[in-house]
Amino acid sequence: MNTIIVAPSLLSADFARLREEIEMVEDAGADLLHVDVMDGHFVPNITFGPMIVNAIRRIARVDLDVHLMISDPGKYFARFIEAGSTYVTFHVEAIDEIRSLLEQGSKLGAKVGIAINPGTGLEAADAALEMADLVVMMTVNPGFGGQSFIHDVIPKIRLLHERRQALGSRFLVEDDGGVNRDTAAIAAWAGADILVSGAAIFKSENPVSSFEAIKKAGLEGLARRDDPQAFPLA
Numbered sequence: 001m002n003t004i005i006v007a008p009s010l011l012s013a014d015f016a017r018l019r020e021e022i023e024m025v026e027d028a029g030a031d032l033l034h035v036d037v038m039d040g041h042f043v044p045n046i047t048f049g050p051m052i053v054n055a056i057r058r059i060a061r062v063d064l065d066v067h068l069m070i071s072d073p074g075k076y077f078a079r080f081i082e083a084g085s086t087y088v089t090f091h092v093e094a095i096d097e098i099r100s101l102l103e104q105g106s107k108l109g110a111k112v113g114i115a116i117n118p119g120t121g122l123e124a125a126d127a128a129l130e131m132a133d134l135v136v137m138m139t140v141n142p143g144f145g146g147q148s149f150i151h152d153v154i155p156k157i158r159l160l161h162e163r164r165q166a167l168g169s170r171f172l173v174e175d176d177g178g179v180n181r182d183t184a185a186i187a188a189w190a191g192a193d194i195l196v197s198g199a200a201i202f203k204s205e206n207p208v209s210s211f212e213a214i215k216k217a218g219l220e221g222l223a224r225r226d227d228p229q230a231f232p233l234a
Helices: 015-028 050-059 073-082 098-107 122-131 151-167 184-190 207-223
Strands: 005-008 032-038 063-069 087-091 111-116 134-138 172-176 194-197
Touching: 005 032, 005 207, 015 050, 015 207, 032 050, 050 063, 050 073, 063 073, 073 087, 073 098, 087 134, 098 111, 098 122, 111 122, 111 172, 122 151, 134 151, 151 172, 151 184, 184 194, 184 207, 194 207
Parallel strands: 005 194, 032 063, 063 087, 087 111, 111 134, 134 172, 172 194
Antiparallel strands: none
C-alpha cells in the first residue's frame, strides 16, 4: 500500500451528534471509520452491537472497520457482517480456531482480520497471516479510549511488516491505540497502513486539523519506511 489511511474511532465521537461527527471526518478525508465492539467480558467495557453498526452503516458514506473485542467472536461474526461491516476483526486471544473463522468471514463476503494485544507475541498469528486481509496491532490495552501509546509494540509492527514482505502477502497492517500527531509517523514507518485514532481527533479543539495532522505525519513516516534507522524502535 502506497498511502496511509486514518480511521477515526467512533468510540470517542459525540453520540448525541453522531451524524455530524461522521460527516465531519468524512469531509476531512476519512476513507474508513473504526467501530469498537466490546462485550464487558473480553474487555472491561460495553459498547456497540450489530444494530448500532447497522445504524452507522446507514449514515456513513465510507467503509466500516469493525473491531470485535468480544469473547466469542464466532457466535456473532455473521451478524456483524450482515449489519454492514466492510472489515471484521477478532482477537487471536479470544479463539483457538483462527483459520476457521477467517475462512467463514471470507465466505460471507467480508474482509477479515485478526487483532493482537500488546502482550501477545506475533507467533500467535503466524499460521493465519496468509489468510488475513487485515492485522491489527494494539498499541494500548483494549477496553477504553484515550490511553497512551505503548511504544514497545513498535518493534512488533516492524517485524510484522518484514514478515509480510517475506511472505509476499497483501494484508494491511493497522495500528490501533494512542495514535496522534506525535505517534503517527513512527507507526507508519514501522509498517502500519491504517492508523486508528479516536480521542486525538474527536476530543481535540479542532478535529479536522487533528485528522489532517495525523494523516500528514503518517505519510511522512511512510516516506521513510525503507530506512531502517529512520526512527528508534522503542
